[in-house]
Amino acid sequence: MSQLAIKSLTKSYGAFKVFDGLSLAADAGEIVVIFGGSGTGKTILLRLIAGVEEPTGGVIEIGGHDVSDIAPEHRGVGMAFQNFALFPHMSAAENIATPLRAVGAAEDKVKAGVARVAKLLKIDHVLNHAPRELSNGQKQRTALARALAAEPQILLLDDPLRNVDAKLRFEMRLELPRLLRQSGATVLYVTQDYKEAMALADRIAVLANGQFVQMATPEDIYMRPATLGVARLFGDPSINTADTAIVADGSGVHAAVGGTRVPLADSYRSLAGRDVIFGVRPESVELGSSGLEAEVMAVTPLNERTVLLLQSPSGWEFLASLPSSAATIPEAGSRVRASFAAAGTHIFDRQTGERLDG
Amino acid sequence: MDHSSSLEKLLRSVAITLVLVFFLFPIVWIFLMSLQTNETILRIPPSIAFTPIIDNYTALITGQLRTAAGSLQLNFMQNMFNSVLLSVCSVALSLVLGVPAAYAFARFKFRLGEDIAFTLLSFRFAPALLVLLPLSLYFKTLGLTNTYIGLIWVYQLICLPLILWIVRGYFEDISPDIEHAYRIAGNSWWRTFTRISIPLAKPGIAAAGLLAFIFAWNNFVFALILASADKQPVTVGALAFVTASGIQYGQIAAAIIISITPTLALALYAQRYLVEGLSMGAVKG
Numbered sequence: 001m002s003q004l005a006i007k008s009l010t011k012s013y014g015a016f017k018v019f020d021g022l023s024l025a026a027d028a029g030e031i032v033v034i035f036g037g038s039g040t041g042k043t044i045l046l047r048l049i050a051g052v053e054e055p056t057g058g059v060i061e062i063g064g065h066d067v068s069d070i071a072p073e074h075r076g077v078g079m080a081f082q083n084f085a086l087f088p089h090m091s092a093a094e095n096i097a098t099p100l101r102a103v104g105a106a107e108d109k110v111k112a113g114v115a116r117v118a119k120l121l122k123i124d125h126v127l128n129h130a131p132r133e134l135s136n137g138q139k140q141r142t143a144l145a146r147a148l149a150a151e152p153q154i155l156l157l158d159d160p161l162r163n164v165d166a167k168l169r170f171e172m173r174l175e176l177p178r179l180l181r182q183s184g185a186t187v188l189y190v191t192q193d194y195k196e197a198m199a200l201a202d203r204i205a206v207l208a209n210g211q212f213v214q215m216a217t218p219e220d221i222y223m224r225p226a227t228l229g230v231a232r233l234f235g236d237p238s239i240n241t242a243d244t245a246i247v248a249d250g251s252g253v254h255a256a257v258g259g260t261r262v263p264l265a266d267s268y269r270s271l272a273g274r275d276v277i278f279g280v281r282p283e284s285v286e287l288g289s290s291g292l293e294a295e296v297m298a299v300t301p302l303n304e305r306t307v308l309l310l311q312s313p314s315g316w317e318f319l320a321s322l323p324s325s326a327a328t329i330p331e332a333g334s335r336v337r338a339s340f341a342a343a344g345t346h347i348f349d350r351q352t353g354e355r356l357d358g
Numbered sequence: 359m360d361h362s363s364s365l366e367k368l369l370r371s372v373a374i375t376l377v378l379v380f381f382l383f384p385i386v387w388i389f390l391m392s393l394q395t396n397e398t399i400l401r402i403p404p405s406i407a408f409t410p411i412i413d414n415y416t417a418l419i420t421g422q423l424r425t426a427a428g429s430l431q432l433n434f435m436q437n438m439f440n441s442v443l444l445s446v447c448s449v450a451l452s453l454v455l456g457v458p459a460a461y462a463f464a465r466f467k468f469r470l471g472e473d474i475a476f477t478l479l480s481f482r483f484a485p486a487l488l489v490l491l492p493l494s495l496y497f498k499t500l501g502l503t504n505t506y507i508g509l510i511w512v513y514q515l516i517c518l519p520l521i522l523w524i525v526r527g528y529f530e531d532i533s534p535d536i537e538h539a540y541r542i543a544g545n546s547w548w549r550t551f552t553r554i555s556i557p558l559a560k561p562g563i564a565a566a567g568l569l570a571f572i573f574a575w576n577n578f579v580f581a582l583i584l585a586s587a588d589k590q591p592v593t594v595g596a597l598a599f600v601t602a603s604g605i606q607y608g609q610i611a612a613a614i615i616i617s618i619t620p621t622l623a624l625a626l627y628a629q630r631y632l633v634e635g636l637s638m639g640a641v642k643g
Contacts, residue, residue: 052538072541079542085535089557102544146543 002061003028003186004049004154009058011044018044020210022058026203028153031180031187033197035233036207042190043082045207046156049188050079062154073102078152078185082159084143086131092142093118093127099150117145120179137168148183155185161196173199194234198222206230223343228353231279231346237307239279240318243350248272255347259314260292262340267357268347275350282307284344285320287330291339294318296330310338385618392611399607414612423601423609430601434613436588437595440506442620444581444591445574447510449567452517457563460522461555464529478522481515486579489515494583504585512580517570524569528562529555564631568624575621592617 002025009022018041026032034042047053049060051072060067067075078099086095093114100110118124121141126134134142140160147155161169177200180187191197197204198218205215206226214226225231231239244255248269254261257278283305294310297317301307306329308320320338322329330336347356391399393410417423423430462468463475493512494503502508532555540550556563578593585594596613599606 047538050538050542052541071546072538073544073546075542077542079539081535081539083533083535085533085539087536087540087554098540098545099543146539150544 002026003030003063004188005059005061005064006049007059007061009045009048009060010056011041011048011053012056017210019055022207022210022212024205024212024215026186026188028186029181029184031177031189031200031202033201033204034188034190034207035192035194035197035204037192037233040207041210042192042207043158046079046158046188046190049154050077050156051075075154076152077154077156078147078150079156080140080143080147080158080160082162082190084131084139084163086139086142086146088131090130091127092123092129092131092134092138095131095142096127096145096149098146099152103150113149114145117148120148120182121145137164140164140168140172148179148185151183152185155180155183155187157187157189159190159192161191161193169196176200194236198234206233224355225346226355228277228279228348228355231348235281237282237319237321239281239346240285242278242316242318244276244278246271246274246276246347258292258294258312258316258318260312262292262345264347265342271347271356274356276356277348277350277353279346279348280318280340281344282319282321284341285310285318286339286341287320287322287336288339289337291337294336294338296332296334296336299329299332310336388611388614391607392615394608396604396606396608414608415616417609418612418616423606432598432609433587434592434595434598434616437590437592438617440581440589440595441575441591441593441617443506444509444513445571447506448513448517448574449521449571451510452514452521452570453563453567455514456518456521456566457525457556457559458551460525461529461551463522464526465534475522475526478519482519486515490579490583497584502584504589506589509581509585509589512584513574513577516573516577516580520570520573521563521566524566525559525562528559532558561631564628568628568632571624572621575617 004024004026006022006024009019010017011019022045024032034045036042044053048055049062051067051070055068062075062077086092087098090098096114096117097110100113105113114127115124118127121144123138123141123145126138126142129138131139131142140163144157144160147157161172164172173196180189180200189197189200191200198221201218203215204218204221205212206221207213208229214221214230216224216226221230222234225234228241242257244257246253246255246264246268253264253266253268253272255264255276255278256262262278292312294312296308297311298309299306300309301324304324305321306324306326308322308330309317310320311317318338348354349356390406390408392414393412394408395411395413398408418432418434421432421435423432463471497503497508500508502511536558537550537554540554541547545553575591576593577591581590582594587595592613596610599610599613
């Protein structure tokens, strides 16, 4: 039995449909990242689960029980908000203590509970401060501590790293998985940062147009994106694409990309003649002595990787991402030959954007 | 402030002084009048040199007004008591009714919500006299004429819209997420309202309460029409100083000084909440 189950959930505001039949099941202790661009309703989904908004249709089950008629305070859910939503008139300690006080815990239990999560999140030195005296990072940790304090079975985290600086975000990305595992809660984590999603998730559920377009492990999402949209969302720099068609003849199956023939697996033969989009991740573009001839237009070093902008004789521009430690990084203006590693190439239907497997 | 030149500082002090003199002069003048007899007040040319007397105050407090034409009974202290009772009760009732209503208007969308809120505000558009004539007829029928309850009820026309609209704005400024967070933490709707919403809107509630108190305190026409001497507030009671033997300027001045004291005290007390409200808004970002 799943700890949290969402069944054909719908939500509309007037004529505007935010969700059109969402379903999701999360096991106890699982970390599911809800990933999607802005305005896809990620926050609304968490609010529906927390019970501060009501769904238009569908069922939400927590621990196997339908919670439609259960008020937010009785759902046993912890939630951290993107804007922190700390209580400005209470100290950090009192903020963290609220879920413990709400259940009428004895004073020493409250103290112990606050001290435990504060130590875990390294904010024990600012417990007496009012929220306005805290830095954004401390606010964010206080909000997280408040969500964790009562050891909820379900933890809803709404883009908690959105409003903190890059350095802290990096640190938290490393710390959070351990913290969340320790809590033992089923976690729904909302983010629009794909690195965060990949670092934290057991499973990623990609939300777009009111539906989950793909729900899979981070590896799967990256290696086998279900749609062109998903492929574009994961990866930086974004996947290279080219409109083409699959051709099958005596010499094998291939697609014309940038004026050259890119060989495809024989299994694509059945799709011959189909209009498709060829996609290749920049890190799967390999420079060598054979393959597509291209001119290096620009070289951008980005720490451990260097991104090259290449142009084929036919005018197709694409990116290649090489490890900065590579033996030779071509200079701008030089000519190279590029080939595409099979693992990083994907074929999508041009009409629907869906992944095509041979 | 540190980088402003000394000329700037000087000009600023001059400007502040001018404003203070302009606004405080009448009050100072009235205070001086309250310490004089009618004769010294009315002498020509006027002079600020006089021997201060406290007879005006003793007359008001003891209720015995001695004039050239004889002795006159005053019930100024009763008027004062009426003013306090009417204003305090009206504002209290308005807060009890208006704060939850303001919250409802701020947080929930319901049918005719905006219309109801606007209707309540429109009570302030109509001239009081327009409402008073039919109202006095109703009050006679209902037996509410010359009762405290009747007056407090009518005073809601003054206090309720004010409190409703000011406090509503403050509730709207509170992020709903803060309330959601408190509920999810395990608290009922009512607890969230009393522990989160009300404390966070406190500066607004204080400001609205103070304004409503001042408006109620200064009201004249409702009590003039709907109450007789024993229930009338100081504003109406001051009419008694216009006597057959002339206008008692000294007593009027003393009465004004006494009657502005409670409002002034309340304003000074509420000031810190108002300032707190301003600074809270500054950090909310």
